Amino acid sequence: MSKLFKKTLIIIIILFGIIATLTSALSGWNIYNGLSKEFTSKGLSIATSISDSSVEILLNRDLSTLQSVIDQYLNIEGVSYVLVANNVGHVVSHTFVPSVPEEIIEKNTANNDSFLKEKHTIKHLSIKGKGEFIDISVPILGGVAGNVQVGMDKSIIKNEIVSIIIKQQVLMFLIFLLTIGLSYLFINRISKPLNALTEHVKTITTKDLTVQNINESLIKTLSDKSDDEIGDLARSFMNMEVELVDYINQLTETTAEKERIESELKIAHDIQMGFLPQKFPPFPERNEFEIFADLIPAKHVGGDFYDFFFLQDDDFTFRGNNKLFFVIGDVSGKGVPASLFMALTKTLLKAKASSDISPSQMLTAVNRELCIDNENCMFVTIFCGVLDIETGEIEYSNGGHNPPYIVSKSRGVKMLGGQTGTALGVHDEAKFVTYKEKIVADEGLYLFTDGVTEAMDVDYNLYSEQRLEDFLSALDGCCETELLVESSKAEVVKFTTGAEQSDDITIMAIKYLSQRQAV
Known part of the structure; x- marks a missing residue:
């Protein structure tokens, strides 16, 4: 039934x-x-x-x-x-x-x-x-x-009355039985093809949907012989199955293409990470300072970067390896375009960096190069500086980037002064200024991109500079650089729990230990 x-x-x-x-x-x-x-x-x-x-x-x-x-x-x-x-x-x-x-x-x-x-x-x-x-x-x-x-x-x-009603009820019962019989025949005529369609649909889950093969099925018979709504339904199922086969084939192709893109993006991520210093400590023979950095891209590849190296003269000789160049930057946008622009910027910085020119001159030279043929109007914010590991003096220049913090037990947490400047790649005549600051033993620098302060929680609240300053102040001085970076990163991740990462997060910390501790 x-x-x-x-x-x-x-x-x-x-x-x-x-x-x-x-x-x-x-x-x-x-x-x-x-x-x-x-x-x-x-x-x-x-x-x-x-x-x-x-x-x-x-x-x-x-x-x-x-x-x-x-x-x-x-x-x-x-x-x-x-x-x-x-x-x-x-x-x-x-x-x-x-x-x-x-x-x-x-x-x-x-x-x-x-x-x-x-x-x-x-x-x-x-x-x-x-x-x-x-x-x-x-x-x-x-x-x-x-x-x-x-x-x-x-x-x-x-x-x-009773006699007549009994006769009526007997007649009604006979009509009832006749109605049930006719209904059974009529409904069975409808339900039989419907049941066949149902069974056919159930078999779809076990069929090979990568190949169209419906010519010999019952649904094909119903589609050809029925001119009523059942036939229309059968034809609709046939069309659905054809479209489903096409969709599965397209999905298979799309999945394969997506896997290929994912693989290529993974390779691109590995290549990008290869551009950045990954070995810590980077200079194990030097104990005048500590340095540590980390980058978490919002996508497979991103536009944030950091770098550090000792400067050399124009004649490719080092002045006693006592001037450490460091830089952190954030390219506009995300994904592959940002990563390519980042690679170009980092390469230019490495090429222009020299102990014979100031940080502002480095930014000026790099900016002019980036403005050439910049049809996509991409730009990058950069903070760079040079630490004299003998004196603790820092020369720095800012190209539209978030100013870093000095973390000191005696002076507390202090944002480096000076004008923020203009992002590189915007205007080829942009001017940059070199500023100076001096740090003493056990003081350090905390550098970051806006992915830290602009990280949002599930309610779209920003992590903000105030939260960052409160976190740094609670440290009561500059701790080990790796601990500082990892704990800071953990605070941001905790704050954004449940929310999608909206921007690359990059943090770099430098702690000055002074020349007196050198071996």
Whole structure:
């Protein structure tokens, strides 16, 4: 039995139940009213006939004749009793055995005066032990000689109603069975192809959807032979399967292409990371300072970078290796374009850096190179400086970047001063300024990109410079550079838990230990 037929069967049962109930109630009411009127009319005719024929008998007080007259009416269908009462309500003749019921006596006593006023009365009586009756009273000589009462048995009416309703219900039941049979045949004609379509759809999960193969299936037969909605549905399934096969093939190709791109981006990421110093400590033979840096790209590749190396003269000789160049930068945008521009910038910085020119001169030279053929209008913010590891003096210049912080136990946390300057690649005539600062032993620099301060949590709140300053202040001086970078990075990651990383995060820390600790 199909699910559709079960639902239809429930609906048919409910409808037939409602129809059968309403039909029985309406039929019973109509039959009751019709038979009641018929019995009332018959009883009224009998009572009137007796009233007309019993005048002389009552006047002559011939009660035996009167009794024989009323007895003959008991043979008429529906007549249950007949009685005659005098003008004071006393029963003078009746057909009850053995005596007149109290209900009749009480009725006659209560209605005695009405016989002089009314032509006839009709009452519905219930007599204990005998049943229910329609009681018709007709006055004799306007009530002067008494009245005649005829009782019509209502049980005949009820039995007739029950008989007719039973016949109706039998007929309704036969119609119900016929309806169910026809419904089963009709619904089975619909549900059979639907079930076939359902089974076909179930097989799709186990089919090889990379190949179209539906020509020999049942769905193809339904599509070709059915011109109704079932055929339309079958054709829709066929089209869906064709489109699904095409989609799977496209998805397979797209997935393969995506995997290829992912692989290439992974290689690009490894190449980009190869541009940056990854070995720490980078100068294990030097203990005048510590340096550590880390970069977390927002995508496989990004535009942030950092670098550090000892400067050399124009004649490619080192001045005792005592001047450490360091730089941190942030290229506009993300992804492959930013990473390529980053590689170009880093290469130019390495080429232009020299102990014979100031940081501002380095930025000026690099800026001019970046502005050449910069059709995509890309730019980069850079902070670079030179640390003299003998004196602790720092020369630095800022090209539109976030100023770093001096972290000191004695001086607290202090942002390096000076103008922020203009990002490189924007204007080839941009001017840059060199500033100086001196740090002493156990003081350090904390350099970062805006991916730190502009990191957002799930509610789009920024990490902010204030949070960063509070974090650095809580350190109570410059700790080991690796610990400083890792703990700072952990704070940002904790703050942004649940939110997608929106920008590259780069942090670099330098701690000055002074020449006195050199070996």
